[in-house]
Amino acid sequence: MLPGDSFVEPLSGKTVQLQGASRREGQTLPRMGGSQAVLDTNVLVAQRQVIAVLQQCQGSPESDVQRPLEAAIKDMRQALALSLHHILQQARRLERQLSAADDIEASGGRIGMMRYPGTELWVPALYGMEIPDPEGSGLMVPILGMEHDENSGDDIPLAGSMEDADGKGRREFGTSESSGM
Structure with missing residues (x-):
């Protein structure tokens, strides 16, 4: 399963492009979502990677843990920053739309x-x-x-x-x- 692959969306029965995935009952399921869905999925994957590194490092000396943990945290921060940036852009776009709607209302x-x-x-x-x-x-x-x-x-x-x-x-x-x- 890769972003952009086609799959049949179960509710509509239409062929759509894969833009994300989710886990349900141990199965990976394709999702058709917007850009934010992809970014949210990337955040979840990065968070899962941090957890995996922490689990692998239990009982290891601190010096062996530092480098992989820092790399996983760096990836997670980058994924979170991209997701937040997209959310802020959406908020600014919605503010512009609200302003345009107010102008339309004021002018009839x-x-x-x-x-x-x-x-x-x-x-x-x-x-x-x-x-x-x-x-x-x-x-x-x-x-x-x-x-x-x-x-x-x-x-x-x-x-x-x-x-x-x-x-x-x-x-x-x-x-x-x-x-x-």
Whole structure:
């Protein structure tokens, strides 16, 4: 079992990539988890290694124990530091998302003013508001954000469609179909 190997996830029955493992009743079971799951698994492995070194060193002279124990502790500290770093990055990302949500709540979702495509009418642009695809596909696509055009001085909604990489035709940005959910 190696990270990235495929296995059938028991609850969904879907083939997924191995990202971690756990022990249950003496068996090693594959897990499909995020990056934090892999980091947590690495911490558990490092902690287990420290315990194994301590168990091997029982009754040994202190000089024989020092070097392997220091190496195992160093590995465990490194695994813990990586896990903590990832947790802190997630916390910062969540803080930014909360701030963005507060901004959306305060503005009612309004992210600017835009000329409604195909008209001379200026309307408030709202997150998720559907407009005709600027690429001319005939689809109605949700606004995901706004971009300022330095040349015209106008704010332009970020929305559109693209060809699916798997050859399944045109997909809208921002829909559950295009994000695989």
